[in-house]
Amino acid sequence: MHKHRPFVKPMMVVTTSGYVVSVLGPYLADSKNNNAGILNHMIRNNTEEMRDWLQDGDTFIVDRGFRDSSEMLGDIGINMEMPCFMQRGTSQHTTQEASHLRLITKVRWVVESANARLKRWKYLNHVIPNTQIPFIGDYIRIVGALCNRFTSALSSGNEEEDQATALKMLHLSKRKNELQEFVESNGSGLSNRTYSEQKIDAAGFAQDFPKLSDSEIHQLTLGVNQPVCDATFRITSICAKWPGSVHDSRIWRESALCQKFENGEYNGFLLGDSGYPCKRYLMTPFLNPSTVPKQKFNAALCKTRVIVEQTFGILKRRFSCLQGVLRTTPRQATKYIVACAILHNTGIDQGDIVESTQVQFYGGNNNYNNALTGDGFNMHNYIVDTYFTCVK
Missing domain, CATH: 3.30.420 (Nucleotidyltransferase; domain 5)
Structure with missing residues (x-):
């Protein structure tokens, strides 16, 4: 089989x-x-x-x-x-x-x-x-x-x-090769002639050639596929237009959600894997955790971030088309992915997939405000020092 x-x-x-x-x-x-x-x-x-x-x-x-x-x-x-x-x-x-x-x-x-x-x-x-x-x-x-x-x-x-x-199919199957006939009838050496490249003036030569804006070219050549979810498995943001060869950090850097976090429109934390940059709002694992608190931080981050992997599993179980290759054009594939995400959220609203889970964030000390004004590494160190240094 x-x-x-x-x-x-x-x-x-x-x-x-x-x-x-x-x-x-x-x-x-x-x-x-x-x-x-x-x-x-x-x-x-x-x-x-x-x-x-x-x-x-x-x-x-x-x-x-x-x-x-x-x-x-x-x-x-x-x-x-x-x-x-x-x-x-x-x-x-x-x-x-x-x-x-x-x-x-x-x-x-x-x-x-x-x-x-x-x-x-x-x-x-x-x-x-x-x-x-x-x-x-x-x-x-x-x-x-x-x-x-x-x-x-x-x-x-x-x-x-x-x-x-x-x-129509029968008619087309019986058509002659007009290009071959043209080559054979226009000079005995035309079929074996070599070619050379030269610059030409395109003015007036390609008037009907389609003109695309930067955004249209971006949409045609780059597809989206970077979902963000919360602790209830709800997808809060999704980007499904990039090919698999593009690095996660670039997809994030050029997303609208990243710009909103950078501009201070959103307040909170995102958890990412090591493929993302460390920011004051984006927590990623330590690449080489040299101390026990950092190791505990990595373990806690991975256990919490597993929610996004579970969300992927829910999507694939609910929509079998996402389990294999989408047999359609890249443009249509992005629409299918986004549509599945919307239906997934609708299922959560109807209580059809999983129940909501309340997540509590424990308060810290005054150094939290100082960490917010610094870079991602300051926030990293603040969380490690505050919540993991004394964890048994």
């Missing part, structure tokens, strides 16, 4: 609308049970009375793993279409071959989409224990039946619109 450790695999037949017609198996995933071998076995033994619902002239859209089933399907009047192979001695497909390959891939995408629907059930998206192997086929049939009954068709559902789309 699992892509990286395929011990067994089912075989599923779907229509162009995504309707699951049949689920066979599971079969042992070894050299004897390749895709073509499984399909040939299904046809030869008329599994689930397959030949009764197959009609002469039907077409199977398959991948290259079914190439050895062509003869058997042909014997019962079934056409088979699959991506073509590159001819021996060639380095690329011809225009006709490439167009045919794209056409088959566009039609066959429905199979992958149907498989993705099945994997929305977390159980089928993870490694399954060996003890469950006898029941895998039944599980997939049940999930397939639920998908057939309660999910919409993968096609538009409008017969005329589907036919128009099919005709």
